[in-house]
Amino acid sequence: MRKVLIFSILLMFCTDVFSQNTPAHVFTKDSLEIRKIYDEVLKNGQGYEWLRDLCLNIGHRISGSESAEKAVFWAKNIMEGLGLDRVILQPVMVPHWERGAPEIAYVQWGKEKIPLELLALGSSPSTQGTLTAEVIEVADVEELKLLPREKVEGKIVFINMPFNKAHIHTFTCYGENYSARRFGPSEASKKGAVGCLVRSLTHAGDDFPHTGNTGFDAGVTPIPCAALGTASSLKLHDLLNSGKKVSISMVLHCQSYPEKLSYNVIGEIRGSEKPDEYIIAGGHLDSWDVGHGAHDDGAGCVQSLEMLRTFKALGYKPRHSLRAVLFMNEENGLRGALKYAEEAKKNKEVHLAAIESDAGGFTPRGFTFENNMKAGRALMSWIPLLEPYLLHRFIEGGSGADIGPLKANGPVALFGYRPDDQRYFDYHHAASDTFDKVNKRELDLGSAAITALVYLIDQHPW
Amino acid sequence: MRKVLIFSILLMFCTDVFSQNTPAHVFTKDSLEIRKIYDEVLKNGQGYEWLRDLCLNIGHRISGSESAEKAVFWAKNIMEGLGLDRVILQPVMVPHWERGAPEIAYVQWGKEKIPLELLALGSSPSTQGTLTAEVIEVADVEELKLLPREKVEGKIVFINMPFNKAHIHTFTCYGENYSARRFGPSEASKKGAVGCLVRSLTHAGDDFPHTGNTGFDAGVTPIPCAALGTASSLKLHDLLNSGKKVSISMVLHCQSYPEKLSYNVIGEIRGSEKPDEYIIAGGHLDSWDVGHGAHDDGAGCVQSLEMLRTFKALGYKPRHSLRAVLFMNEENGLRGALKYAEEAKKNKEVHLAAIESDAGGFTPRGFTFENNMKAGRALMSWIPLLEPYLLHRFIEGGSGADIGPLKANGPVALFGYRPDDQRYFDYHHAASDTFDKVNKRELDLGSAAITALVYLIDQHPW
Numbered sequence: 001m002r003k004v005l006i007f008s009i010l011l012m013f014c015t016d017v018f019s020q021n022t023p024a025h026v027f028t029k030d031s032l033e034i035r036k037i038y039d040e041v042l043k044n045g046q047g048y049e050w051l052r053d054l055c056l057n058i059g060h061r062i063s064g065s066e067s068a069e070k071a072v073f074w075a076k077n078i079m080e081g082l083g084l085d086r087v088i089l090q091p092v093m094v095p096h097w098e099r100g101a102p103e104i105a106y107v108q109w110g111k112e113k114i115p116l117e118l119l120a121l122g123s124s125p126s127t128q129g130t131l132t133a134e135v136i137e138v139a140d141v142e143e144l145k146l147l148p149r150e151k152v153e154g155k156i157v158f159i160n161m162p163f164n165k166a167h168i169h170t171f172t173c174y175g176e177n178y179s180a181r182r183f184g185p186s187e188a189s190k191k192g193a194v195g196c197l198v199r200s201l202t203h204a205g206d207d208f209p210h211t212g213n214t215g216f217d218a219g220v221t222p223i224p225c226a227a228l229g230t231a232s233s234l235k236l237h238d239l240l241n242s243g244k245k246v247s248i249s250m251v252l253h254c255q256s257y258p259e260k261l262s263y264n265v266i267g268e269i270r271g272s273e274k275p276d277e278y279i280i281a282g283g284h285l286d287s288w289d290v291g292h293g294a295h296d297d298g299a300g301c302v303q304s305l306e307m308l309r310t311f312k313a314l315g316y317k318p319r320h321s322l323r324a325v326l327f328m329n330e331e332n333g334l335r336g337a338l339k340y341a342e343e344a345k346k347n348k349e350v351h352l353a354a355i356e357s358d359a360g361g362f363t364p365r366g367f368t369f370e371n372n373m374k375a376g377r378a379l380m381s382w383i384p385l386l387e388p389y390l391l392h393r394f395i396e397g398g399s400g401a402d403i404g405p406l407k408a409n410g411p412v413a414l415f416g417y418r419p420d421d422q423r424y425f426d427y428h429h430a431a432s433d434t435f436d437k438v439n440k441r442e443l444d445l446g447s448a449a450i451t452a453l454v455y456l457i458d459q460h461p462w
Numbered sequence: 463m464r465k466v467l468i469f470s471i472l473l474m475f476c477t478d479v480f481s482q483n484t485p486a487h488v489f490t491k492d493s494l495e496i497r498k499i500y501d502e503v504l505k506n507g508q509g510y511e512w513l514r515d516l517c518l519n520i521g522h523r524i525s526g527s528e529s530a531e532k533a534v535f536w537a538k539n540i541m542e543g544l545g546l547d548r549v550i551l552q553p554v555m556v557p558h559w560e561r562g563a564p565e566i567a568y569v570q571w572g573k574e575k576i577p578l579e580l581l582a583l584g585s586s587p588s589t590q591g592t593l594t595a596e597v598i599e600v601a602d603v604e605e606l607k608l609l610p611r612e613k614v615e616g617k618i619v620f621i622n623m624p625f626n627k628a629h630i631h632t633f634t635c636y637g638e639n640y641s642a643r644r645f646g647p648s649e650a651s652k653k654g655a656v657g658c659l660v661r662s663l664t665h666a667g668d669d670f671p672h673t674g675n676t677g678f679d680a681g682v683t684p685i686p687c688a689a690l691g692t693a694s695s696l697k698l699h700d701l702l703n704s705g706k707k708v709s710i711s712m713v714l715h716c717q718s719y720p721e722k723l724s725y726n727v728i729g730e731i732r733g734s735e736k737p738d739e740y741i742i743a744g745g746h747l748d749s750w751d752v753g754h755g756a757h758d759d760g761a762g763c764v765q766s767l768e769m770l771r772t773f774k775a776l777g778y779k780p781r782h783s784l785r786a787v788l789f790m791n792e793e794n795g796l797r798g799a800l801k802y803a804e805e806a807k808k809n810k811e812v813h814l815a816a817i818e819s820d821a822g823g824f825t826p827r828g829f830t831f832e833n834n835m836k837a838g839r840a841l842m843s844w845i846p847l848l849e850p851y852l853l854h855r856f857i858e859g860g861s862g863a864d865i866g867p868l869k870a871n872g873p874v875a876l877f878g879y880r881p882d883d884q885r886y887f888d889y890h891h892a893a894s895d896t897f898d899k900v901n902k903r904e905l906d907l908g909s910a911a912i913t914a915l916v917y918l919i920d921q922h923p924w
Contacts, residue, residue, distance in 0.1 A: 042627045165504045168851055168907075203903060363825065363882045365852075389630055390827075390882075392854035420825045420852075420882065422903045441665060441884045445630075 030459065031385055034452045038389060040310050041448040047302035048440040050078060051361075054302070055292035055435035062289040063329040064096030064260040071285050072263045075301065075326050079267035082309055090264040092339040094329040097122055099289055100253030103226060107239060107248055116236060117229035118197065119290065120254040121181060122213040122332040127224045131156075132249040133194050137240050141179050144187050153192030156248055158228070159184045160199045160237055163425070170203060170421045171359070174428075177201050185225035186216045195250065196225040199233040201425060207231035208430040211288050213332040224252045227429075262328045264336045267308050271321040271458075278344075279457050280323040281307050281355040281450050284330035284402055291433040295424065298435075299361030299443055301326050303417070306447035307454055318458045320352055327402040330358070334401060341405035353413040353457045355450055356400025360427075361443040362419035366393030367453065374462035375413030382456050391449055393418060413457070417450055492921065493847055496914045500851060502772050503910040509764035510902040512540060513823075516764070517754035517897035524751040525791040526558030526722040533747050534725045537763065537788050541729035544771055550728040554801040555721045556791040559584055561751055562715030565688060569701055569710055578698065579691035580659065581752065581892075582716040583643060584675035584794040589686045593618075594711040595656050599702050603641050606649050615654035618710055620690070621646045622661045622699055625887070632665060632883045633821070636890075639663050647687035648678045657712065658687040661695040663887060669693035670892040673750050675794040686714045689891075724790045726798045729770050733783040733920075740806075741919050742785040743769050743817040743912050746792035746864055753895035757886065760897075761823030761905055763788050765879070768909035769916055780920045782814055789864040792820070796863060803867035815875040815919045817912055818862025822889075823905040824881035828855030829915065836924035837875030844918050853911055855880060875919070879912055 041047075054074060061068040072089065079087040105116040136151065137158045138144045144157060159180045163173035178201070185196040200210035207229035216222045228236065239246045265285060271277065283300020287293020304324035311318065328336035344351060353375060355367075366386075369376040379394055398404075399416035406412045419442070427433035503509075516536060523530040534551065541549040567578040598613065599620045600606045606619060621642045625635035640663070647658040662672035669691035678684045690698065701708045727747060733739065745762020749755020766786035773784065790798035806813060815837060817829075828848075831838040841856055860866075861878035868874045881904070889895035 038630070039628045166501050168500070170903075205902075363884050422825050422907070423901055426901070439885055439888070440667075441627075441632075445884070 030456065033455060034385055036314055037310055037451045037455060038448045040313050041306060041444050041451065044313065045306055045444045045447060046309055047306040047443055047447050050302040050305060051294065051298050051438060051443065052435055054298050055294050060287050060289050060291055060293050061285065062097070063094040063262060063286045063332060064257070065289065068262060068286055068328070072265055072328070075265040075285060078305055079265065079324070082267065082312055084267045084308060085270040086268040088266040088268070090266055090339060090343060092262055092264060092328055092335050093259045094262045094335045095333045096257040096260045097332060098255055098257065100126070100255060103250065103252050105248060105250035107236070107246055109239065114235065114239070116232040116248070117207045117209050118226040118232065118250070119209040119211040120252045121185065121198070121211055121225045121227060123215055123222070123256070124225045124252060124254050125222045126254050127250060127252045130249050130251050131195055131224060132247055135236065135240065135246045135248050137237065141184050141187055144184065144191070147191065149191050152188065155193055156195035156197060157184070157188040157193045158197045158236060160233055162199065163201065163203050165203070170425045173203070174201055174425060181212050181227065182214055185214045185223060186220050189216060189220050189223045193223060195223055197228045198225065200227045200230055202230060202428065204426040205230055208432045210429045211290065212429045224250070226250070226252060264328050264340055265326040267305070267324045269308060269311060269318055269322045271319055272317045273319040275321050277320045277350045277352050278323055279320050279353045279454055280325050280351065281357070281454055282325035282327055282402055283357045284328070284336070285326040286329050286331055288331055288429045290431040291427070292435050294433050294435045294438050295360035295427050296429065296433055297330070297358045299438060299446070300357035303357045303443070303447040303450055307451040310447070310451050320458050322454060322458070330402050337402040337405050341409055344406065345409050351406055351409060351412040352461055353415065354403035354406055355415040355417060355453055356403045357417040357446060357450060358400050358402065359417065359421060360419055360424040361438045361446060362421070362423060363442045364390045364445050364449050365418045365420050366391045368395055368397035368399055368416040368418055370396060370399050370414050371407050372411045372413035378460060378462045379415070385456065386449070386452065389449060389452070390445060415453060417446060419446055492918065495917060496847055498776060499772055499913045499917060500910045502775050503768060503906050503913065506775065507768055507906045507909060508771055509768040509905055509909050512764040512767060513756065513760050513900060513905065514897055516760050517756050522749050522751050522753055522755050523747065524559070525556040525724060525748045525794060526719070527751065530724060530748055530790070534727055534790070537727040537747060540767055541727065544729065544774055546729045546770060547732040548730040550730070552726040552728055552801060552805060554724055554726060554790055554797050556724045556797045557795045558719040558722045559794060560717055560719065562588070562717060565712065565714050567688070567710060567712035569698070569708055571701065576697065576701070578694040578710070579669045579671050580688040580694065580712070581671040581673040582714045583647065583660070583673055583687045583689060585677055585684070585718070586687045586714060586716050587684045588716050589712060589714045592711050592713050593657055593686060594709055597698065597702065597708045597710050599699065603646050603649055606646065606653070609653065611653050614650065617655055618657035618659060619646070619650040619655045620659045620698060622695055624661060625663065625665050627665070632887045635665070636663055636887060643674050643689065644676055647676045647685060648682050651678060651682050651685045655685060657685055659690045660687065662689045662692055664692060664890065666888040667692055670894045672891045673752065674891045686712070688712070688714060726790050726802055727788040729767070729786045731770060731773060731780055731784045733781055734779045735781040737783050739782045739812045739814050740785055741782050741815045741916055742787050742813065743819070743916055744787035744789055744864055745819045746790070746798070747788040748791050748793055750793055750891045752893040753889070754897050756895050756897045756900050757822035757889055758891065758895055759792070759820045761900060761908070762819035765819045765823070765905070765909040765912055769913045772909070772913050782920050784916060784920070792864050799864040799867050803871055806868065807871050813868055813871060813874040814923055815877065816865035816868055817877040817879060817915060818865045819879040819908060819912060820862045820864065821879065821883060822881055822886040823900045823908060824883070824885060825904045826852045826907050826911050827880045827882050828853045830857055830859040830861055830878040830880055832858060832861050832876050833869050834873045834875035840922060840924045841877070847918065848911070848914060851911060851914070852907060877915060879908060881908055
């Protein structure tokens with residue numbers, strides 16, 4: 001009960017209506033420092049212009065590509081301009097998969113060729129010429145698993161699983177439908193399918209296909225697989241509903257190549273009191289190979305850079321060492337994340353906390369926390385300081401793929417920055433994830449939120 | 463202290479981290495009914511398609527225009543299709559001001575004509591041909607008031623007051639800068655100015671001018687006045703900073719005409735227990751005469767219609783009478799709002815509560831409340847029911863211009879629906895406020911939030 005009461009009293013400050021009654025002593029140095037952080041980011045923030053440069057002058061940057069290499073040196077160059085104590089390129093071998101020439105797909109419908117919009121899934125093999133086969137539709141992977149082999153053999157499986165519109169959080173939809181893209185092609189191959197098409201994981205009603213990685217279980221033959229745009233999925237569904245047999249012809253040119261050397265890019269301000277304890281904020285520098293990778297995850301990269309810039313601009317001397325970590329290869333391998341955790345362990349770098357921003361550059365909602373409940377309780381106690389800045393939602397939950405491997409190193413406090421997610425999957429992994437979809441103020445509010453959290457952790461470690 | 467404790471315990475439920483521990487009995491009928499409302503809106507909502515129709519087939523609709531009249535019958539037609547108990551066209555006389563042909567403005571700079579993007583402010587007179595005069599820049603209305611008359615006389619006053627980037631809420635910026643547009647031209651005229659240009663009230667860095675209404679104090683000669691795009695404002699500022707005299711030539715064709723007959727459009731479901739007590743939700747049907755009036759306030763109109771549609775679809779029998787009220791002439795006169803309150807008083811219609819949506823169709827944040835503190839406390843007690851739906855921010859504050867006049871009728875509880883406001887003033891009163899700027903899910907979440915609040919008021923009046 002005592003705990004409940006303490007929480008209750010803390011939570012009194014959660015709602016603006018009470019803030020006018022907040023005792024003066026709560027508005028401490030911390031609240032003034034956080035206000036300074038927001039002033040600096042909102043008035044002088046560079047994140048948006050950095051993102052413009054990354055998106056328009058480098059563009060998308062899948063692991064192993066020339067543009068990913070450019071992005072590494074772009075990030076290093078920005079970090080070197082910030083007057084940091086260290087800038088590190090951390091070598092890591094990454095997968096190298098290429099889409100090749102644009103895909104082609106159509107249904108031959110009498111004399112008409114009905115085109116379909118699709119993008120090969122990451123790790124898909126090519127069709128080696130034109131693949132033509134009859135299509136069979138399933139609602140999800142479970143239905144596919146239950147089908148007898150003879151219904152699937154020699155066919156292209158179409159997994160037509162729409163996002164559930166009733167969910168409030170779009171990440172719930174993604175979590176629910178993820179298996180279609182990640183495991184569908186492998187399951188289809190196990191039943192003898194020659195190809196697999198997955199309806200895009202999105203609420204958007206347009207026809208941009210949303211790619212993403214897939215994979216095949218050990219011993220399973222990889223088959224050509226692709227994401228189908230929403231409108232194309234509805235079109236294909238209608239054709240199948242006509243009762244006639246439907247065949248698709250498709251050409252995918254994608255191919256895997258030998259691994260390549262790439263880098264995580266790390267910028268560091270050394271701590272004044274505990275330089276061997278680290279607080280890091282990060283996003284991933286690689287993207288899918290369409291659009292600009294603006295929300296996913298150019299936004300998280302520039303927000304992490306902006307955190308360091310802001311502390312330098314304010315002349316803040318952190319007690320712990322602070323890092324922005326731009327991870328390589330989140331999208332199709334997670335090699336950068338694994339390498340970072342491995343090196344941290346090897347070098348006995350104690351990580352106090354890691355914050356990941358990989359949910360887009362949208363207007364702020366809050367933070368998730370995991371892996372260290374003392375840190376979670378500390379976060380709850382900071383609500384009165386964060387809540388005036390549109391940060392209302394603080395829940396225990398997954399933080400992010402790139403900081404996840406740090407769990408193996410101990411009770412590192414992991415935080416996920418959580419902006420509003422309504423529009424995230426409109427653009428996620430699609431050609432529509434472009435710079436113009438990012439709003440400067442929304443991006444900046446995220447940078448400031450992350451910087452404020454780094455500040456609070458630095459000042460009040462649990 | 464007891465009150466504090468009760469609030470504290472209520473607020474325990476405000477933060478998701480605790481919801482897993484919420485006792486079962488809290489998840490009452492209300493929570494199930496609200497879930498049904500969200501299911502209906504998110505799965506079957508018509509608001510987005512109605513908005514598409516309004517924006518693309520009728521377009522902008524300033525009071526007194528042909529398109530405003532079309533919008534009245536468009537709304538009536540939708541209401542009649544919903545099987546309501548009553549659909550009312552409430553006559554009201556409205557101002558009729560027309561922009562006329564597009565404005566022209568430029569600075570003659572040596573041999574070069576440097577064009578400026580501007581839109582006449584509502585109520586501005588025309589320039590009656592080309593007005594050419596020297597420009598003088600001021601930072602705000604206060605600076606203008608302090609200038610000696612001889613510095614202003616015969617000149618065009620340029621009020622170059624940018625939004626303060628450091629504010630977290632963009633409505634704070636609007637409140638701070640509003641005086642420039644509303645009072646600047648009148649103050650300029652008092653000092654003998656022949657025209658007035660006001661930097662657009664926006665954070666956007668583009669060159670869309672943002673119009674809006676102005677007015678002149680009694681006895682003050684109206685002078686031509688216009689909003690200048692942000693880029694044009696920066697350009698003009700630079701020219702003035704060169705030290706040379708800067709003259710602007712501008713042509714405004716706008717003109718005021720005699721008042722016209724128009725209508726508020728009201729749809730009603732009669733209450734089963736207290737039919738003479740009303741709960742209303744509304745937005746305004748008129749817009750400025752550029753763009754589509756999509757966020758301002760097509761969104762609020764279709765959300766109010768969606769509230770009625772949803773209750774009909776769910777077969778919900780309200781205890782009180784429910785109305786959607788689409789007000790006419792919010793933008794340049796508020797005549798519809800004044801008429802509605804006047805008629806309500808005359809007809810002894812007791813208004814229990816009014817909810818206004820006039821802050822755009824963006825992702826939800828919460829509700830403001832005013833004019834009835836019992837209702838405010840009731841709202842606070844409903845937080846646990848609303849918070850799972852991205853509604854976190856409940857503060858005492860202004861609700862909206864159209865329901866404001868109801869205050870004169872008694873302690874009517876007034877609520878303002880508050881979506882996220884970061885992008886609102888990017889589009890507000892500008893040609894960029896078009897249908898494509900509205901996201902279906904964000905719009906629908908707003909409709910459902912309003913419907914849920916109407917439901918709670920209907921079930922649990924204070």
